[in-house]
Amino acid sequence: MQPQNEPNRAQSTQWNARGGEVWVEQQAMLDRLFRPFELLLADTLQASRASEVLDIGCGAGATTIAAARLLAGRGRCVGVDLSVALVEAARRGADIAGVANAEFVAADAQAHPFDPGRFDAMISRFGVMFFADPVAAFANIRQAGRADAGLTFIAWRGAEENPFMTAAETAAAPLLPELAPRDPAAPGQFAFADPERVRRILTASGWRDVDVRPLDVACALPEADLDAYLTRMGPVGMLLPQLDAARRDRIVAAVRQAVDVYVSAGAAKFTAACWLVHARNPA
Numbered sequence: 001m002q003p004q005n006e007p008n009r010a011q012s013t014q015w016n017a018r019g020g021e022v023w024v025e026q027q028a029m030l031d032r033l034f035r036p037f038e039l040l041l042a043d044t045l046q047a048s049r050a051s052e053v054l055d056i057g058c059g060a061g062a063t064t065i066a067a068a069r070l071l072a073g074r075g076r077c078v079g080v081d082l083s084v085a086l087v088e089a090a091r092r093g094a095d096i097a098g099v100a101n102a103e104f105v106a107a108d109a110q111a112h113p114f115d116p117g118r119f120d121a122m123i124s125r126f127g128v129m130f131f132a133d134p135v136a137a138f139a140n141i142r143q144a145g146r147a148d149a150g151l152t153f154i155a156w157r158g159a160e161e162n163p164f165m166t167a168a169e170t171a172a173a174p175l176l177p178e179l180a181p182r183d184p185a186a187p188g189q190f191a192f193a194d195p196e197r198v199r200r201i202l203t204a205s206g207w208r209d210v211d212v213r214p215l216d217v218a219c220a221l222p223e224a225d226l227d228a229y230l231t232r233m234g235p236v237g238m239l240l241p242q243l244d245a246a247r248r249d250r251i252v253a254a255v256r257q258a259v260d261v262y263v264s265a266g267a268a269k270f271t272a273a274c275w276l277v278h279a280r281n282p283a
Helices: 009-015 018-025 029-035 034-047 064-070 082-095 134-143 165-173 196-202 223-232 233-241 245-262
Strands: 052-056 074-083 102-108 119-125 147-155 208-222 267-280
Touching: 009 018, 009 245, 018 029, 018 082, 018 208, 018 233, 029 034, 029 208, 029 223, 034 119, 034 147, 034 208, 034 267, 052 064, 052 147, 064 074, 064 082, 064 119, 074 082, 082 102, 082 165, 134 147, 134 245, 165 233, 165 245, 196 208, 196 223, 196 267, 208 223, 223 245, 223 267, 233 245, 245 267
Parallel strands: 052 074, 052 119, 074 102, 119 147
Antiparallel strands: 147 267, 208 267
16 A cells, blocks of 8 residues: 555555565665665764654665664664655664654655654655655754754766766667657656756745755675666666566676676776755744
8 A cells, every 4th residue: 555645646656556666675775785875864863863754765775774873872763765565675774773763654754743853863865866846845843943954965966977877778779669768857766966956946945045055976796696687676666577598688788788897806886976965943
């Protein structure tokens, strides 16, 4: 069952179907790949001494669980995501890890009725670029914060600065006319590419002291995980199961060849070009 009261219906449909299922399936690989960002957000929380934390777009819960571990004995971390499958995976992960102060909510953060003034910190690892109305979303998130609550999130910069992330689409495009080009203005991975747009959104939703700075992180994806990443994840991975075997094999070969330039010493190595964003709730 999908969460109720969703202005982001298209995103919910995607993440409560195959999109969410694939992320659950590939959870371990993705957690390893994005661990540097998890550690960065954990360091931010450590410095802030926050006690009640909201993790926006928590996915399968790695960042929420890491934050909850830091808060053990003094508070808790609540992860919110509109994918029921991912939230269920996050709950399983917290149980396995024995982290009792991690809580998960299947809901759309743009409209969910958070308890006003509950949180003294909000974080997100690649979870805030998908709102249909980002001003409304960040206003709703802000009202859940205490006075002076801090917001820290990581979002991707533009596609042109992240060629590894779009290599599969570029290589597959001549063989896959069904592949729709990305709309840079639409909710999605690169929706926050323009730093001025990010500042306008946060300012319009009531946040203050907005700081947007570049963050470049060296990432490595083991070659053993590369085929799953290329053929299961992203726009190309969503379409491949619908194709006949011969056509699928041609596309996979083209995509694999396109990323060979990134592979050395048993891993695909690339730089993740992101924004590290901070803001403060003045109310």
